[in-house]
């Protein structure tokens with residue numbers, strides 16, 4: 001094993017509100033950062049022979065992970081009284097969600113780089129020439145991630161959550177994880193009421209939610225998933241993101257502890273803290289035919305949070321009408337590909353018989369043709385609602 005390290009510099013401001021000294025003022029630092037990696041030099045005789053990682057690549061990865069975003073920015077906790085004024089002036093702000101101390105920042109940096117697949121050994125962050133904080137990746141992993149993320153402690157297994165249904169294993173039939181063997185946890189409740197919603201039972205009051213404890217939910221998931229080796233859970237609804245607090249935090253923590261990958265489906269208007277622990281988020285803004293179109297502004301806070309925490313996400317818009325297609329294009333202009341992964345799918349297909357399946361295929365083909373012909377939509381991927389083609393638009397599949 002060999003350790004390699006690279007040093008970086010960046011300038012940033014912060015304000016440690018309620019600090020009992022000078023740091024309560026807005027002030028800046030010339031930060032110096034040392035990222036140490038540990039690995040075996042590559043043996044294969046190719047361009048990377050003898051490297052743990054090419055220093056050039058390390059530099060690019062660190063810059064892309066956070067450094068370019070943080071340089072000359074105000075690193076905010078998010079509670080600073082000055083923030084609204086700074087925002088109104090369009091100043092460069094990064095809302096970290098925790099106090100920007102060297103201790104917290106070095107943990108966050110190590111975690112970001114580790115989650116990107118870099119073999120991080122330690123991260124040292126100098127706030128001044130003579131003061132630094134350092135974290136060893138080993139310790140960070142042992143404690144389950146950065147202490148500044150305020151993970152819920154202790155885990156509340158008895159707290160209850162409103163559940164519509166838990167089912168699977170099935171094949172994720174939509175979006176970025178299409179084809180993935182998955183269990184589904186459908187939370188009860190939604191802040192929208194789409195005209196064509198195919199899971200109204202998850203919010204319209206006709207069917208009472210099951211109030212299950214975190215322990216019961218996890219037990220059911222284990223029962224369904226263990227024998228078939230299903231390690232992926234899709235958290236859907238309703239809108240699962242309307243649920244916040246200790247129970248939801250605990251659920252996510254416990255599922256991660258059991259080694260599950262968590263994919264979330266949400267229309268994008270809510271932005272709970274637990275999202276930074278999940279593995280992927282599908283943002284599915286609702287088009288005009290739903291009766292309550294989602295604006296770009298409404299999904300922006302969620303997009304920013306996911307970017308901030310490097311959580312993979314994509315957009316998925318369901319299309320019923322011409323107007324929906326135009327809506328999708330407008331939104332695509334604001335969040336263009338390939339920077340933002342994009343999927344579209346025909347609305348509510350069903351395939352109870354071969355006639356309906358043929359209709360669904362033809363609606364899908366129409367969308368493919370439109371995408372193929374539209375010079376603007378280079379990065380929009382049309383997908384079918386795969387599970388409905390296989391098993392119909394039924395519950396439990």
Ligand SMILES: Nc1nc2[nH]cc(C(=O)O)c2c(=O)[nH]1
Pocket residue numbers: 170171172173174184199236237265387397
């Ligand atoms: N197989 C399958 N894939 C899905 N993708 C999104 C679903 C949803 O209802 O949110 C869903 C669903 O209900 N079943």
Ligand code: SF4
Pocket residue numbers: 190191192193194196197198199200237238239267286
């Ligand atoms: S956001 Fe989703 S779950 Fe909520 S009403 Fe619309 S389609 Fe149904």
Ligand SMILES: [Mg+2]
Pocket residue numbers: 198199
């Ligand atoms: Mg469904």
